[in-house]
Amino acid sequence: MLSNLLHATVGVSKLGHTSLIFVDPGVKVNGAYYRNMLLLQQLLPTIRQVSGEVFIFQQDSAPAHRARETVFWNVRHLHLSRQICGLQTAQT
Numbered sequence: 001m002l003s004n005l006l007h008a009t010v011g012v013s014k015l016g017h018t019s020l021i022f023v024d025p026g027v028k029v030n031g032a033y034y035r036n037m038l039l040l041q042q043l044l045p046t047i048r049q050v051s052g053e054v055f056i057f058q059q060d061s062a063p064a065h066r067a068r069e070t071v072f073w074n075v076r077h078l079h080l081s082r083q084i085c086g087l088q089t090a091q092t
Contacts, residue, residue, distance in 0.1 A: 009038060011047045013055065018046040031067030039073075 007023035021042045023029055029038070047055055057078055059065040 009043060011043055011050065013051055016050040018043065018050060021046075029062075029064050031064050031070045034064035034067070035070055035073050 007029065008020045009023075010020050011018040021038060023033075023038070027033060047057075057074070064070060
């Protein structure tokens, strides 16, 4: 049975690392939870404490990372290009 799974994330660089950030038990990590709870409230503030404002942000292809709203959020808030985020639409 997989009911005791634990989900966590961490930021790592040559400058240091963030603390482990745990996903609340029973939560399905969709795009909104990933952006609002993990990125905005926890991961990005601690990444900025470790590395300042200049850092490379890399994520895997988990569905919450690929969600259209997450890609647009990354473009707006992290100043990433749409091509880097994997979105193949023309800029308007």
